[in-house]
Amino acid sequence: MKDVEPAVAAALDRLAPPAEAAVDWDDVLARSCEVGGDDGWSPRSRVGRRPRRRRRLVVLALLLVAAAVLLATPAFGLRARLFSLFDDAEPAPTPIVKDFQSLEFAAIAGMVGADVIPGQARKVLEMPMPDGRLLVVYAAPTRSGGFCTAVAVQRPGGAVPGGVGAGCVGERDRRVGVGVSMGAVAGDGTVIGGPVIVSGHVEIAGAASVELAFEDGTETAVPFVLVSEPIGVGLFAYAVPRDHWRPGALPTALIVRDGAGGELARDLSVRGALDPQANRNCPLPCEAILTEKRTLIEVTTERGIPVTQWVAPSATGGQCAWVTYNQPDNAISSGCPASGPTEPIEVGLHGGKEVLVEGRVRADVATLDLVFEDGDLIVLRPVEGYVLAEVPSRHYTVGKRLERMVARDDSGRVVSSRSWRTDVRGLYPCDHPEQAGTYIDGEPFLICP
Amino acid sequence: MHRLRSLEGAGLGEIEAVYRREAGRFLRLARAVVGTDDEAWDAVQDAVASVVRARGSYNGTGSVEAWMWRAVLNAARSRRRRTGPVLVGDARVVESVAPVSEDGDAVRAGVAQLPERQRLVLFLRYYADLEYGAIAEVLGISPNTVGPALASAQANLRRLLEGAS
Numbered sequence: 038m039k040d041v042e043p044a045v046a047a048a049l050d051r052l053a054p055p056a057e058a059a060v061d062w063d064d065v066l067a068r069s070c071e072v073g074g075d076d077g078w079s080p081r082s083r084v085g086r087r088p089r090r091r092r093r094l095v096v097l098a099l100l101l102v103a104a105a106v107l108l109a110t111p112a113f114g115l116r117a118r119l120f121s122l123f124d125d126a127e128p129a130p131t132p133i134v135k136d137f138q139s140l141e142f143a144a145i146a147g148m149v150g151a152d153v154i155p156g157q158a159r160k161v162l163e164m165p166m167p168d169g170r171l172l173v174v175y176a177a178p179t180r181s182g183g184f185c186t187a188v189a190v191q192r193p194g195g196a197v198p199g200g201v202g203a204g205c206v207g208e209r210d211r212r213v214g215v216g217v218s219m220g221a222v223a224g225d226g227t228v229i230g231g232p233v234i235v236s237g238h239v240e241i242a243g244a245a246s247v248e249l250a251f252e253d254g255t256e257t258a259v260p261f262v263l264v265s266e267p268i269g270v271g272l273f274a275y276a277v278p279r280d281h282w283r284p285g286a287l288p289t290a291l292i293v294r295d296g297a298g299g300e301l302a303r304d305l306s307v308r309g310a311l312d313p314q315a316n317r318n319c320p321l322p323c324e325a326i327l328t329e330k331r332t333l334i335e336v337t338t339e340r341g342i343p344v345t346q347w348v349a350p351s352a353t354g355g356q357c358a359w360v361t362y363n364q365p366d367n368a369i370s371s372g373c374p375a376s377g378p379t380e381p382i383e384v385g386l387h388g389g390k391e392v393l394v395e396g397r398v399r400a401d402v403a404t405l406d407l408v409f410e411d412g413d414l415i416v417l418r419p420v421e422g423y424v425l426a427e428v429p430s431r432h433y434t435v436g437k438r439l440e441r442m443v444a445r446d447d448s449g450r451v452v453s454s455r456s457w458r459t460d461v462r463g464l465y466p467c468d469h470p471e472q473a474g475t476y477i478d479g480e481p482f483l484i485c486p
Numbered sequence: 487m488h489r490l491r492s493l494e495g496a497g498l499g500e501i502e503a504v505y506r507r508e509a510g511r512f513l514r515l516a517r518a519v520v521g522t523d524d525e526a527w528d529a530v531q532d533a534v535a536s537v538v539r540a541r542g543s544y545n546g547t548g549s550v551e552a553w554m555w556r557a558v559l560n561a562a563r564s565r566r567r568r569t570g571p572v573l574v575g576d577a578r579v580v581e582s583v584a585p586v587s588e589d590g591d592a593v594r595a596g597v598a599q600l601p602e603r604q605r606l607v608l609f610l611r612y613y614a615d616l617e618y619g620a621i622a623e624v625l626g627i628s629p630n631t632v633g634p635a636l637a638s639a640q641a642n643l644r645r646l647l648e649g650a651s
Contacts, residue, residue, distance in 0.1 A: 041612050045640045048593040048647055049612050053518035059527065060509045062502055065534045195524040198532075320497075367497075 066230045126159030129175045129187075130197040134158050135476045136187050137177050140203050142474035142482040143463060150205040152180040155477070158187075164260050166190070166232055166276040173197075174236070174274050178267040183207040188218075188236055188274060206238065206270075213302050214238045215291050217310035228282035228311065235259070235288060235307055236274035245296040247273045249307070253286045287311050320367045325349040325357035333358075334425040338391045346395075346425040358423060360395055370395060377422065381444045381453035384424060388464035392428040398444055402452055406443040410436050410459060433465040435486060462486055498538065500550055505534045508551070508614075512558045515613040519562035521594070526562065533561035552623040555614055559606065559624065596646035603627070604639035611636055 041049075129137070137155035158177035166172050175187045185205035189198050206214060215237040223229050235249060239261070247259040261273040277288060288311065293302040321327065330349035337343055342363050351357045351373040359371035370387070377400060384396030384405070398405055398419050405424055407415040409432050417424045432438055438459040444452040462473065467485035474482040505512075509530065516526035516533075537557050597605060603625070610621045611632075622629040 040636065041608075042640050042644065044647070045608075045643055046612060048596070048643065049518070049608070052593045052597060053514045053613060055510070056513060056517070056523070057510060060506055061531065062505065064531050065502075065505065065538060192524055192528075196522075196528060198528060 063230045126161055129158035129160055129177070131478055132197050133175045133187055133189065135478070135480075136203045137175075137185060138474060138476055139482065140185060140205065143484060150179070150185055150203070150207075152183075153177050153185045153203075153205060154180060161264055161272060162260060162262055162274060164274070164276070165193075167278045168232065169193070170232075172232075172234065172274060172276050174272060175203075176264060176268055176272065177203075179205065179207070181207065182267070184268040184270065186238075186272065188234065190232065190234075212239070212241050213291065213293060213304045215304050215306050217288075217307055219311070222311060226284035226287065226311070228287075231279070231282065233277040233282060233311075234274060235277060235291065237272075237291070239271035239273065239293050239302075241271075241293055241301050243295045244271050244293050244301055246294045247271070248292045248294065249275060249277070249288050250290045250292060251281055251286055252284070252289050255286075256292070259291070321347075322349075322351070322357040322359055322368065322371045322373050324351040324353050324373045325359070326352055333420045333423050336393075336425055336427055338393075338427045339430055340391060342391070344393060344425065344427070346420070346423050348421065348423070358397070360393075360425060382442055382455045384442060384455075386428070386439070386457065386464065388466070390466055391430070392433070392465055394424060394426045394428060394439075396424060397422045398424060399452070401446050402444040403447045404445045406441075406445065407439055408441040408443060410438050410440050413437070428465075430466075433467065435459065438465065501534065501537055501554070504550055504554055508554070511614050512554075515555075515609055516558055516562040518597075518609055518613060519559070529562040529564075530558055533557040536561065549620075549623065552620060555610065555616070555620075555624045559610075593647065596643050599646055600639055600642055603631075604635050604642065607632055607635040608639040608643070 128134075134155045137153050137158050140150040141153050141155060154177055158175050160173060161176045162172075162174040164172050169192075171191050171193055173189045173191060175189070177185050179185060183206050185203050187203035191198055204216075215235065217233065217235050219228055219231060219233040239247060244261075244263075247261040248256045249259050250256045257275075259273045259275040261271055263271045281287060287308065289305070289308045291304045291307050292300055293304075295301050326349050330347050332345055333348055334346035335343065336345070343361075343365075344363075345361050345365065346358065347361065347368075348356055348358045353373070355373060355375045357371065357373040359368035361367060362369045378397050379399070381399045381402055382396075382405070384394060384398065387393040387395060394407065394417070400422060402419060402422075405417040405419065407417065407426070407428075409415075411432075413432065415426070415429075417426055428439060439457050440459050441454055441456050443454040446452050463484045465485055470483035471486050472481045473484045476482060512530045512533070513523075513526050516529040517523060520526050520529055534554065534557070537554050597608075600608070606625055607621055610616050610624055614621075614624075616624065618632040619629050621632050627635075
């Protein structure tokens with residue numbers, strides 16, 4: 038390069054020599070947690086963040102009630118060993134503690150994870166994956182008797198990744214919690230983006246081992262560890278080998294057995310999670326007949342961003358609906374529900390650079406009132422049952438936020454109302470995020486109030 | 487020398503294409519910032535993943551490449567902060583930095599003493615092979631300041647290296 042002096046160039050070459058990069062697009066997709074389309078209509082579940090993307094990979098925990106995990110202990114394939122959280126485990130490294138702290142700082146009172154104890158986070162499982170990387174599970178108790186986990190994929194000897202995310206289990210009301218993280222699934226059912234990680238927790242008395250059953254009739258032992266109090270559950274995790282990424286050999290069930298080999302529970306959700314129909318990666322609803330798409334509502338936000346509500350018939354019956362944000366060929370939320378809403382108000386709030394009200398209402402709802410803390414009122418009129426609007430920026434500040442939605446029928450009678458918490462941090466944009474905590478390494482955690 | 491294409495119409499395929507085409511340079515830039523190959527690779531992968539995640543809501547103007555270079559740079563700098571005093575942005579030279587010779591340490595120490603803008607301009611010019619306009623776009627600075635910053639970076643680095651020898 039002619040404008041970089043040879044001596045400087047030589048120095049820079051010594052600093053970072055030219056090297057072949059290991060291109061791994063699957064890993065990118067996995068880290069993005071983006072691959073796979075949404076198949077359901079669940080706007081509520083997306084409140085507080087930009088909707089649509091399903092987080093699959095490293096962070097499964099956020100979506101799966103499950104707790105992750107896994108191990109590569111001498112007990113691999115055998116009975117679970119009892120793992121003393123504080124005696125046997127090494128403390129989680131700083132990046133992981135920070136992930137748990139993020140949960141703590143971002144959560145609001147009463148939210149699962151708000152009372153996690155990051156300082157008690159421990160590495161509870163570690164196992165080699167088929168590709169040579171390590172699958173590592175960390176767990177931390179909560180003050181209310183629950184627990185949180187984080188699953189990280191890292192290279193041997195490599196740095197511990199941060200930002201893997203963490204998920205929590207609050208009420209112990211599930212005997213088995215299973216999560217599957219992966220990349221994309223091709224139309225023929227072949228998984229094309231890995232790693233495929235099955236993880237979760239078991240809370241069944243007498244559970245001694247966990248197995249994964251496959252379509253080809255084989256079964257394999259899944260690393261399973263019984264973690265002592267205060268967590269007090271069994272945790273498992275397993276990186277599914279590539280041989281089992283194809284139809285005919287895919288995982289079909291997770292089986293929990295007692296010490297004598299008797300079956301205590303069988304969870305079939307793992308197969309559903311790998312369903313190609315549910316995992317197609319379509320920028321717009323896969324089932325939508327796009328030649329018949331219609332615009333229902335068009336909104337231009339205060340920042341000048343076009344946001345549009347679309348509908349189209351579904352190839353499988355019913356109607357597809359989706360919302361696009363700036364890019365008309367890429368939905369930020371979508372669904373092809375087989376039937377209309379059963380609840381009067383199935384509407385969510387989406388935060389980000391602006392706050393959107395999006396969703397649908399039951400057929401008997403003629404108007405939807407948005408009632409704000411300062412008494413302001415905005416009345417939305419559903420279009421074919423859908424509503425889409427921007428919350429004006431004057432309502433971003435505490436004391437002026439949306440606190441209630443009221444659905445009314447043609448006569449003005451209240452059909453239903455729904456309250457909204459106004460103390461959810463990170464939902465409303467702000468110019469000056471506040472420090473909600475300090476990470477273990479001194480870095481401030483900033484979030485909009 | 488790379489010119490950057492408009493972002494308009496960018497999709498997953500284009501992001502993947504840029505990634506496959508530029509992976510080596512991404513890695514080299516990240517390596518210069520974070521100091522180790524493992525960290526650099528993770529930074530690149532995380533950066534591209536962040537672009538994939540954000541592609542649907544991106545509403546700025548500019549090019550895919552600039553966006554991705556910026557993401558790589560940010561990811562590397564973030565990782566550098568997280569992992570401690572390993573790299574270029576730090577005035578200290580740390581022993582744990584991977585296989586660098588004493589000569590390499592001297593370079594690292596010299597580069598670390600450059601003002602950040604000069605350092606990043608130099609990196610993007612040399613490792614990324616970006617033209618001035620593209621560098622300006624990645625760093626969010628005026629194109630007119632790129633040339634002077636590059637010249638100053640080289641003069642300062644040369645002086646620092648001569649002083650170290």
